[in-house]
Amino acid sequence: MTFLTHIREGAIVVLTMDQPQTRNALTGNTAVDEFVQACDAIRADASVKAVILTGAGRVFSSGGNVKDMQRFFDDALTPDRIREEYRQGIQRIPRALYHLDVPVICAINGPAIGAGLDLACMCDIRIASETATFAESFVRVGIVPGDGGAWLLPRAVGMAKAAEMAFTGDPIDAREALACGLVSRVVAPEALLDTARALAQRIAANPGAVMRMTKRLLREGQQASLESLLEMSAGYQAIAHKTADHREAVMAFVEKRAARFG
Template sequence: MTSPPTALPSVPGLDVRVEDHVGWIVLDRPRHKNAFTGEMLRAWAEAYRAFQADDHVRAVVLTGTGDAFCAGADLGDLGQARSPLDSRRLMTEHVHPVARAAEDLAKPLIAAVNGAAVGAGMDMALMCDYRIASDRARFSEGYVRVGLVPGDGGCHYLPRIVGRSRALRLLWTGEFVDADQALAWGLADEICVHDRLRERAGEFAATLASQPPVAVELIKRAVQAGEHADLRTSLDLIASHQAVVLATGDSAEALSAFRDKRPPHYTGA
């Protein structure tokens, strides 16, 4: 039995929708380089949670409009902290819920980086499982250039993606990395001609959405757990996941379709 469609948030600057089995989050403040407001942050986290709860959604794409992916926070909207405690609360209660919701999303999360991803905007892309970069994309952990430390997970994600020394270089300098360099360093997983970016992201998301949903989610969970576990723990976990998957109707359907040489039809059960 699948869950009913979940109500999606609707706020200015954030377009959240479902097309077929793919959830879309589109940052839509092009005049502000898609810098996010506090209202957008709350809806962003809510969208991830809604997609996780909706069995109809099997993959999620995050992208932007205009010539930027995301310039980070709109500091004018979020306001200035009056004390260290205010600053901490601003981060933990308003910014960090997006990272926590992304971590809780067991479905594939794809970033289609259409332009500059700067500061927290770059961190939002790093939270994703797979990054497709436009040939016009650029990445910068620009915090240091305005006297700040990375506030949205950059110090966590970046070393895991590009290695410690390259991460420190990018964090210490705030320099920009173009699409080709991003691909070489693993910041981007593939590069796409700009005008085809959203189409390519949709195609890839649809491919993932066509796979057996339970298996896809448990693969992601196993990889996440494996990043913090020893081999024996990972093997023990995957043995349990395999038992769950084998008990699903989708597992039987996959084998039947393979034997019959026909496309499979998965229900998520």
């Protein structure tokens, strides 16, 4: 059964997690492979300028399938094998999605729990429905964030709030998520996708190649030194100045007309 549905809307790709019967769980199915394949295809298609990620049904994603975790009780499944399973399994999603060089808007339609919350944190911009809730709930089931959540969540909400969420496992509602910076806006459920689309269209109106380089600089800026980022920025700028889109933007400004990007 397919986990991700793809809809192409001009320069925008809408990805929908479409297994509401499992609350869009990310394990025990083909979710990992499908996320990696989708990211690879988007990265290779220069005409894609923005991505929207959302979930079908009332839940964004419940994260790991707790029922599926019973198999870890098997003595034959050693800690070494489990570690490798995480490396070759769910950890491939943050490597693919977080490093995707196309801007990704997460439209959070309902609860984002455990790995579901971490999935949202892999995206660049998060918009929440008023019905959304968020929980870094791994501790509640006796495990740690195995998908990079301990790296992702503090970058979204700060260390103190991330520690509070991770140590208690307590959920927060959309209003609190907005207050702590986890999401950039909260909208009525019926307005969620239209809001995400409108934002994606504003992003897609800009030059695609420069957008991808801008995202890469923002990502690198979270961990690189200023000197390293300045050097990288100089190299990217040299490339940008030679693009047809830059020439078009400058000429449109000089000629007092709207730019027409490829």
